[in-house]
Amino acid sequence: MRTCTCNLAMLALLLVSNVAWSEESKVELGDVPQSGVAAVKAMFPDAKIEGAAKETEAGKTVYEITLTQKDLNIDVTVDTDGKIQIVERQIAAKDLPAAVKQTLEAKYPKATYKVVEQVEMMKDGKLSLDFYEAHLVTTDKQSIEVEIAPDGKIKAEEIKKPGDN
Numbered sequence: 001m002r003t004c005t006c007n008l009a010m011l012a013l014l015l016v017s018n019v020a021w022s023e024e025s026k027v028e029l030g031d032v033p034q035s036g037v038a039a040v041k042a043m044f045p046d047a048k049i050e051g052a053a054k055e056t057e058a059g060k061t062v063y064e065i066t067l068t069q070k071d072l073n074i075d076v077t078v079d080t081d082g083k084i085q086i087v088e089r090q091i092a093a094k095d096l097p098a099a100v101k102q103t104l105e106a107k108y109p110k111a112t113y114k115v116v117e118q119v120e121m122m123k124d125g126k127l128s129l130d131f132y133e134a135h136l137v138t139t140d141k142q143s144i145e146v147e148i149a150p151d152g153k154i155k156a157e158e159i160k161k162p163g164d165n
Helices: 002-018 034-043 098-107
Strands: 022-027 048-057 060-069 072-079 084-090 112-123 126-137 143-148 154-160
Touching: 034 048, 034 060, 034 072, 034 084, 084 126, 098 126, 098 143
Parallel strands: none
Antiparallel strands: 022 048, 048 060, 060 072, 072 084, 084 112, 112 126, 126 143, 143 154
């Protein structure tokens, strides 16, 4: 029995140590790889850079540069080599594709949309639409973050607790 308890304890320790922890901290723009800053400025020449953060997720360091353009937020993730990985652009809920709107309205009727983003991944040097992300507040006051594919299929849902981002 003692061996079983020790094995379970070791298994629990291994599982906890393998969890992908994400830690984000604000950084100065000068701390971001300058090739990444240049790439972001080239991609969004009319946007204003608002700030940057450094994040470690699953053992990899990335930088997120926050911009505003025409009163909408854009977050661009660059890797340590300064290459753009992800672009999250805030869009109006009315601009969601019909399939996405239909799914959200059916699953969360009369929800209030707080933020809606179009999330694009860099693939072979080109941005490619991956999914939409909607931050909603339901009629029963639950805050929910939903990732939904362009065809309207829900990829992920997360109920947010007070104080979560």
